[in-house]
Every structure is written in structure tokens, then in C-alpha cells.
Amino acid sequence: MKLMRVGPMGAEKPVLYTEGRHFDLSSITADLDAAFFASDGVRRVREATGLPEIDIEGQRIGAPIARPGVILCVGQNYAAHAAESGAEPPTVPIVFYKAPNTVVGPFDDVLIPRGSAKTDWEVELGVVIGRRARYLSSPDEALAHIAGFVLSNDVSERDFQLDQSGGQWSKGKSCETFQPLGPWLVTPDEIVDPQALGLRSWVNGEARQDSSTKDMIFDVAYLVWHLSQYTVLDPGDLINTGTPQGVALSGRFPYLAPGDVMEVEIDGLGRQRSALRSA
Secondary structure, X not given: OEEEEEOOOOOOEEEEEEOOEEEEOOOOOOOOOHHHHHOOHHHHHHHOOOOOEEOOOOOOEEOOOOOOOOEEEEEOOEHHHHHHOOOOOOOOOEEEEEOHHHEEOOOOOEEEOOOXXXXXXOEEEEEEEOOOEOOOOOHHHHHHHEEEEEEEEOOEEHHHHHHOOOOOOXXXXXXXXXXXXXXXXXXXXXXXXXXXXXXXXXXXXXXXXXXXXHHEOOOHHHHHHHHHOXXXXXXXXXXXXXXXXXXXXXXXXXXXXXXXXXXXXXXXXXXXXXXEEEO
């Protein structure tokens, strides 16, 4: 099952997308937000009948979840990406926060911050929490707490992140529009194995990243379990699970500039296209 939000920013309508058809979910929920996920909303949509079909042609596609309570990100979770960043693969997950107000839709413009010379792309598998996760006893419990998966671009400003950071990364991650999401939230029943998904990125049509989630150092279930030992994960929260090699930080590619176009894709989760412009 695929859930999405359609309409102007701040006034998106919840929509079910199935077999090429779109259905209005307004009779079930006002939005795909924390209250929806906490009230077993995914099940209620699955059991719903008689939903009105709608035409979304020409409408803006928003992020598939409303503003999350928190965005937790995992750094250097692919060994090859750690290497291109000049670091050893981590032995425990590296975690940082990203501001929830960075979230935009999959085709919205991304703003290059003022003073930026090192804006970078990062295709990532995003995990949306469906049930409160607190002190899970093992990774085996984790998947039952996931509402679905989303295509995420963890856009980063490397100078802000690394040289102006003061020792942490959030400055370079929390700039306006730095979290394109979507086009869909895909429920776990459609993702047979979250550790077997191809993920790719392009800039101006030229290939950048091409890898698989099987190369994660810490898999999805482990990350949800691990994070639950340190913080409470609430319904609607987002976890970015890390990016593979092939970013500008590697030194192999130029950083992004106004007029560039980023595209990212993950098997089964759709594709994004974001134009870059100055803030």
C-alpha cells in the first residue's frame, strides 16, 4: 500500500495510491501525521471501503508524511561512504538530528544556503515509525514498529557540517528544504526485504550513487532497536538510515550549484527530482 499527500504546501490532502488509481483519505484522517499513525491509521486505510477516487493530474506532490516530531539520521552507515569521507567504518551507529522543518516534497526546489559552497546530495532509505518504540528488547521486535519506508534525500552542507560544526553535524543538515521526501510512504508488506533495495542518485542526468541497502553496516531492525535504547521513537518520526558512496564529499564530483538538478531513486519507493536554486 502506498500513501501520499497531494496539494499546496501546508494544505496537502491524504491520498491512497493503488494499482494506478488515487483515493481521497479525508474521511479517515485529516493528514498523515503522528495522530494518524498512533491511531492505527494504516490498518484503518487498509480496511476502508467506498473511498472516493480522485484525479491528481497537475497537482503538487507533497512529502508523504506531515512534519515529523523528530528526524534522526545515521551517519557513515555504508563502509564505502565512510571510506570516501576519510573515516573508519563506525563500530556503533553515529546519530545526529535534523530539523523537522526541513521536510519538502519530492519535486520541490531545494535552496542552496547563503554562504554555501559545499551543498551535497545523499540518497537514503527513510523509515517511518508507526508504533511507539521504547527500550525494545531486541532487533526482532523492531519491524513491528515501522509504519513504512520512504525515499529520502538527506541534503547536506559539508562546510557547515564539518568545519563550522562546533563538533556536531546538525548545522550542515538542518538548512531550509534540506529534506525532500517521497513520493510515497510504502507499507512494509510491499517491501519484502528492506536490506535488498537498490538506491541511486544523479546530478544533471549524470550517475552519482549506485548501491544497495544490503551494504548497510547496521540494518534497519538494528537501528530501530538501538535508537530505542537512547530515545523514545514516536509514531510519525523519521529515521534516515545513511547513504552509500558517490557524494560530492568524496572529491570525485563537484558540489551542487544553482540550476543543477538532483534525482534520487530507491527500488519500490519511487523517484525524486529536485532543482537547486539560491536561498
